[in-house]
Amino acid sequence: MKDPMQFADRLNNVETSAIRELFKLLGKPGIISFAGGFPDSAMFDVAGITEAANKALTEEPGAALQYGATEGYNPLREQLAAFMGGKGVTVAPEGLIVTTGSQQALDLIGKTMINPGDKVIVEAPTFLATIQCFRLYGAQVIGAPIDEHGVKVDELEKLIAEHKPKFVYLIPTFGNPSGATLSLERRKKVLALAVKYKTPVVEDDPYGDLYFGDAPPPSILALSSQVSGSRDWLVHCGSLSKVLSPGLRVGWMIAPPELLARATMCKQFSDAHTSTFAQATAAQYLKAGRMPATLAHVRQVYAERAQAMGQALKRELGDAIEFTQPGGGLFFWARLTGANGKLKDAGEFAKRAIEKGVAFVPGAPFYASNPDTATLRLSFATADVAKIEEGIARLGQAL
Numbered sequence: 252m253k254d255p256m257q258f259a260d261r262l263n264n265v266e267t268s269a270i271r272e273l274f275k276l277l278g279k280p281g282i283i284s285f286a287g288g289f290p291d292s293a294m295f296d297v298a299g300i301t302e303a304a305n306k307a308l309t310e311e312p313g314a315a316l317q318y319g320a321t322e323g324y325n326p327l328r329e330q331l332a333a334f335m336g337g338k339g340v341t342v343a344p345e346g347l348i349v350t351t352g353s354q355q356a357l358d359l360i361g362k363t364m365i366n367p368g369d370k371v372i373v374e375a376p377t378f379l380a381t382i383q384c385f386r387l388y389g390a391q392v393i394g395a396p397i398d399e400h401g402v403k404v405d406e407l408e409k410l411i412a413e414h415k416p417k418f419v420y421l422i423p424t425f426g427n428p429s430g431a432t433l434s435l436e437r438r439k440k441v442l443a444l445a446v447k448y449k450t451p452v453v454e455d456d457p458y459g460d461l462y463f464g465d466a467p468p469p470s471i472l473a474l475s476s477q478v479s480g481s482r483d484w485l486v487h488c489g490s491l492s493k494v495l496s497p498g499l500r501v502g503w504m505i506a507p508p509e510l511l512a513r514a515t516m517c518k519q520f521s522d523a524h525t526s527t528f529a530q531a532t533a534a535q536y537l538k539a540g541r542m543p544a545t546l547a548h549v550r551q552v553y554a555e556r557a558q559a560m561g562q563a564l565k566r567e568l569g570d571a572i573e574f575t576q577p578g579g580g581l582f583f584w585a586r587l588t589g590a591n592g593k594l595k596d597a598g599e600f601a602k603r604a605i606e607k608g609v610a611f612v613p614g615a616p617f618y619a620s621n622p623d624t625a626t627l628r629l630s631f632a633t634a635d636v637a638k639i640e641e642g643i644a645r646l647g648q649a650l
C-alpha cells in the first residue's frame with residue numbers, strides 16, 4: 252500500500268464545509284436554490300466593466316499587465332479612499348491595502364495576529380469561512396450571541412473580559428448569515444469596548460452598500476472619530492464582490508499602520524499582489540463614476556426580491572417559521588418554531604426541501620459552537636420574484 256502523504260497539523264482544526272456537501276446536491280435539474288451567497292450574475296454591469304477593462308488596457312497597458320506593488324495599484328487605492336470618504340471614513344490611499352477579495356484580508360488578519368491557542372470572538376452565527384480561516388491558524392473561536400440589532404454588547408463585554416481575545420470579528424451591517432444590523436448605539440459601545448479592553452475589532456463590511464430603504468448607521472470605522480482612541484484598534488475590510496463582481500477579486504483592508512505593514516509583508520509571500528489587470532479595471536470603473544448607478548440598480552432589484560421572499564415565507568410557512576425582514580444584504584435568517592408539530596430541525600428540513608426541488612443552507616455550520624439547529628439561511632439574491640414565490644411554495648410543502 253502507498254505510504255500516506257503527511258499534512259500539517261493545523262488542518263486538524265478544520266473540517267470540510269458542511270455547506271459544500273450540500274452544494275453537491277444542487278446539480279439536480281430544476282432545483283431552485285436559495286443556498287448560495289452570490290450576487291446575481293444577471294446584474295453585473297458588463298458594459299461598464301468592459302469599458303473599464305478596455306481603458307485599463309489602452310491607457311495603462313504596462314501597469315495593468317505588469318507585476319505591481321503588494322500594497323495595491325495606486326490609482327485604485329486613491330479611488331477606494333475616495334469611495335470610503337463618501338461613506339464618512341477619512342482615509343488616505345496609503346491607509347489601505349488592496350486585497351484579493353476581502354477573504355484575503357481575513358486570512359492576512361489571521362496570519363498576522365493569531366498564535367495557536369489564541370481566542371477570537373465572533374458573532375454567533377457568523378460567516379463560515381471566517382471561522383474556518385481563524386481555526387486554520389489555531390484560534391479558539393468563541394461565539395457571542397446576537398439579536399436582530401446585531402451582537403449583544405453586554406454579553407460581548409463579558410466575553411471579552413473573561414477570555415481576553417486577540418481580537419473581535421464582527422459583520423455589523425446586514426450580516427452573513429444573520430442579515431442583522433448593529434444599532435448605532437451598540438456600534439458606539441463596541442468602539443468604547445475596543446478602547447477599554449485594548450482589543451482590536453475587525454469590521455467586515457461587504458454588504459453595507461446593499462441597503463433597501465434607509466441607509467444603515469455609519470460603519471464602525473466611520474464612527475470611530477466620535478470615540479477617542481478607537482481608530483487605533485480598528486480594522487475594516489471592504490469588497491467590490493457583492494456590489495460589482497466577485498470575479499474581480501478586489502477587496503481592501505484599512506488598519507493601523509503597524510498591522511498594515513505586517514499584512515503587506517505576508518501578502519507578498521502569498522500572492523505578491525492582487526491582479527493588476529483587475530485592479531486597473533476596478534480603478535477605471537470607479538473613476539468613470541458608474542458606481543452610484545450600479546448601486547441604485549442592485550439595491551432596487553434585491554429590495555424587490557427580499558420583499559417577495561418575506562411575503563412568501565409568511566404566506567407559505569406561517570407560524571412554522573420566524574424571521575426579521577432584512578433591510579439590506581443578501582440573506583434571510585430564519586428559525587423553525589416547531590409550531591403544531593411541524594419540523595424543528597433545519598438539517599432535516601433541508602433534505603426534504605431538496606426532494607421538493609428547493610435548496611437553502613441550514614444554520615448550524617455558521618456557529619463556532621453550540622449551534623441552533625432550528626436556524627436556516629435563505630438567499631434572495633439569485634432567483635427572480637417568480638422563482639422566489641415558486642421556491643418558497645415548495646418549501647411550504649417540505650415542512
Ligand SMILES: Cc1ncc(COP(=O)(O)O)c(C=O)c1O
Nearest residue numbers: 288352353354378427490492502
Ligand atoms: C461576511 C463576508 N466576508 C467576506 C466575504 C468574502 O468576500 P470576497 O472575498 O469576495 O470579498 C464574504 C463572501 O461571501 C462574506 O459574506
